[in-house]
Amino acid sequence: MENRSLVSIADHTREKIEYLIQMAQEFERRPNRHLLEGKVVATLFFEPSTRTRLSFETAANRLGARVIGFADPKVTSGTKGETLKDTIMMVSNYADVIVMRHYLEGAARYASEVAPVPIVNAGDGANQHPSQTMLDLYSMYKTQGTLDNLNIYLVGDLKYGRTVHSMLTAMRHFSPTFHFIAPEELAMPETYKKYCRDHGIKYVEHTEFDADVIAGADILYMTRVQKERFTDLMEYERVKDRYLLKLDMLAKAKPTMKILHPLPRVNEIEYSIDDDPHAYYFEQARNGLYARQALICDALGITLEDVKNDKTIIL
Numbered sequence: 026m027e028n029r030s031l032v033s034i035a036d037h038t039r040e041k042i043e044y045l046i047q048m049a050q051e052f053e054r055r056p057n058r059h060l061l062e063g064k065v066v067a068t069l070f071f072e073p074s075t076r077t078r079l080s081f082e083t084a085a086n087r088l089g090a091r092v093i094g095f096a097d098p099k100v101t102s103g104t105k106g107e108t109l110k111d112t113i114m115m116v117s118n119y120a121d122v123i124v125m126r127h128y129l130e131g132a133a134r135y136a137s138e139v140a141p142v143p144i145v146n147a148g149d150g151a152n153q154h155p156s157q158t159m160l161d162l163y164s165m166y167k168t169q170g171t172l173d174n175l176n177i178y179l180v181g182d183l184k185y186g187r188t189v190h191s192m193l194t195a196m197r198h199f200s201p202t203f204h205f206i207a208p209e210e211l212a213m214p215e216t217y218k219k220y221c222r223d224h225g226i227k228y229v230e231h232t233e234f235d236a237d238v239i240a241g242a243d244i245l246y247m248t249r250v251q252k253e254r255f256t257d258l259m260e261y262e263r264v265k266d267r268y269l270l271k272l273d274m275l276a277k278a279k280p281t282m283k284i285l286h287p288l289p290r291v292n293e294i295e296y297s298i299d300d301d302p303h304a305y306y307f308e309q310a311r312n313g314l315y316a317r318q319a320l321i322c323d324a325l326g327i328t329l330e331d332v333k334n335d336k337t338i339i340l
């Protein structure tokens with residue numbers, strides 16, 4: 026049987042990404058439907074989340090599915106020693122698809138190999154966050170009118186930030202030029218730079234972060250320093266406030282440039298920027314609903330044609 030899990034965005038072709046963007050557009054036009062009536066979606070969150078869990082659950086609810094799951098592993102039998110495999114096997118008895126966030130890199134891949142139902146990776150450690158990448162790509166497409174030949178500036182924690190790692194792999198189909206802006210301690214790992222070289226992805230590295238450096242950006246993708254991934258909290262304290270985007274730094278920005286951030290924001294973007302036309306991070310999070318509706322449907326074998334021909338729309 027075909028495995029419909031979404032573990033890594035690197036598994037998707039350009040055509041598949043464009044297809045999912047089209048599906049997200051359909052859901053943005055008409056988000057409320059009964060397409061998933063009778064289905065159960067499980068959300069298993071072994072790590073904290075606001076946007077990812079709530080937008081997946083909203084996506085399922087707006088499509089008529091029912092939702093089960095947990096937001097805190099401390100309330101599960103994992104605390105009694107139950108393994109991830111047994112947890113996944115149990116939940117597969119109850120749900121048609123499992124959305125899972127886990128602190129271990131590779132947990133989603135493992136779950137997809139043992140589960141009889143599709144797994145959607147909602148973030149595994151510092152590795153991948155493919156549903157975030159789908160909403161990031163959808164946001165870039167909406168604001169720039171294309172995914173091709175964009176200048177994408179990734180700022181902040183490029184070492185532990187799984188969203189930037191996912192984005193690199195997805196963008197290999199679209200001839201981007203990446204600019205990596207990070208302190209040395211949080212630089213893009215060599216393995217991802219090698220990935221860029223192997224796939225012909227252009228990149229430039231910077232440690233400076235100012236108006237001149239970001240003047241050429243189509244997308245300025247800010248990230249939070251991932252405190253939870255540091256083994257040395259002293260090192261976190263040293264780097265946590267290194268890059269703060271201030272309003273005056275946008276003086277030379279292209280008029281069409283958009284600021285994205287996967288959120289949560291801690292101290293990376295000054296609040297005065299929220300009302301600036303370059304700011305797009307709240308709309309970006311909203312796009313997550315439509316992108317995740319598309320991903321749940323895809324995992325359950327519902328096609329773009331099914332969505333286009335759907336007669337269950339609720340106005």
Ligand code: CP
Nearest residue numbers: 074075076077287288
């Ligand atoms: N972007 C993101 O993953 O946010 P949450 O951790 O709140 O889900």
